[in-house]
Amino acid sequence: MMYDTIIVGGGIAAFGAAVYCGRFQLKTLVLGKSIGGTIILTDDVSNYPGFKKLSGSDLFEKIKEHANDYKIETKTGRVTKISKTKNGFKVDTAEQHFESKTLIIATGSEWRKLNVPGEKEFANKGVHYCALCDGPVYKGKVLGVVGGSDSAAKEALLLTQYGSKVYIFYRGSKIHPEPVNMRKVEKNPKIEVIPNTNIVEIKGDKLVRFVVLDNLYKGTKEFKLDGLFIEIGHIPLSDIVKGLGVKLNEKGEIIIDRAAKTNVEGVYACGDIVDTVFKQAITGVAEGTLAAYSAYEYIETLT
């Protein structure tokens, strides 16, 4: 079976692309290791035009439902290899193989790790990457968030619903969330920002008991806490396309042009995987739209 396009990835950008692939009547397969993606881990999305406020999961479901209004196929599976064939591309998972004329890469990103001793050992044992998922387990406990971005601020704000106190550790001098979230952080009595500070080690027994700071805080470098949520950005999951000769930038993001084309004919990309500076649900969906159009336009030239 030859698909017109295989969309590799299962997040919001993938399904945004799928809406347009469906409209263009392309024979489309969405192939993700899971169906959902990073957006579903955000509880408050207030910046997707048309929706004043909804959860990331609700937004995702709406777009997925919209895509499924057209004749598209969805499968789950971890893609292990993508290769070029005479007539297009071959996409392998552990169990299955698929072929297509074009590819839309929307594999997104994974959480950037702090890379300090104890992080791996205490993963899910006090070290977490998703406040929405694991925050409620820490009712009444002392929590920390690492990072200074808007996402870090939002994680901290969410964690105040559960923790008795939430500390934000940031290596720079001033955290930099969107102004609206900055005000919320400043107003929240449960949050304290500890700037100019790195966590250099995470320690405990069965669970995390304390972290070691590179600076003194109230006279000590050992800081007691029960849960540490790391929110220091994402790294692109682009290894899978390296074999195709797709050009990446120095961060490992796929370089696309204004039509979401990569340097390889028939290969397009969208979402957190691409080299845009401002990564939002709306920009990922927009890139997906362009990728679908570019795939459609290319397939037209083949016939």
Place this chain on the structure above:
Amino acid sequence: MANVTVYSTTVCPWCQKAKEFLKQNKVKFEEKNVGQDEEARNDMLEKSGQMGVPVLDINGTIIVGFDEPAIRKALKLDKASA
């Protein structure tokens, strides 16, 4: 019939996905909210040695996260659905 317990929190998206998956496959399960129930939280910690959700206990097989292939295997679903 498999004996299935899902340890979850109220809003955790992957917990929802895991529960949806079980429902779709007509698997009955008991749900324990570890955000509200301290005893369930300790149970989960003891069984899985960690604090991330969801945790599924399928006839004593402990699965951390919504790991669809592992859940399918533990429930022996693959032959039926392939």
